[in-house]
Amino acid sequence: MTKIDDFQKFVFTSSEAYNEWSKACSFHRGRDKNHSCGNQKACEKRLRIAHSLELAHRGWI
Ligand SMILES: [Zn+2]
Numbered sequence: 001m002t003k004i005d006d007f008q009k010f011v012f013t014s015s016e017a018y019n020e021w022s023k024a025c026s027f028h029r030g031r032d033k034n035h036s037c038g039n040q041k042a043c044e045k046r047l048r049i050a051h052s053l054e055l056a057h058r059g060w061i
Pocket of ligand 1: 024025026027028037038039040043044
């Protein structure tokens with residue numbers, strides 16, 4: 001299974017997954033490593049949700 005860390009390289013086929021991912025901050029999206037995240041738990045949850053939505057969309061789970 002793809003690790004959450006690999007997410008930055010992930011290409012979304014699910015727009016739902018992309019929407020969820022796009023709500024995470026720029027640090028968690030890997031766009032800005034200097035950004036200080038204000039809500040790490042919420043971001044990690046979003047990435048997890050996006051991940052499972054994407055896998056479900058691809059029919060992998
Ligand atoms: Zn964050």
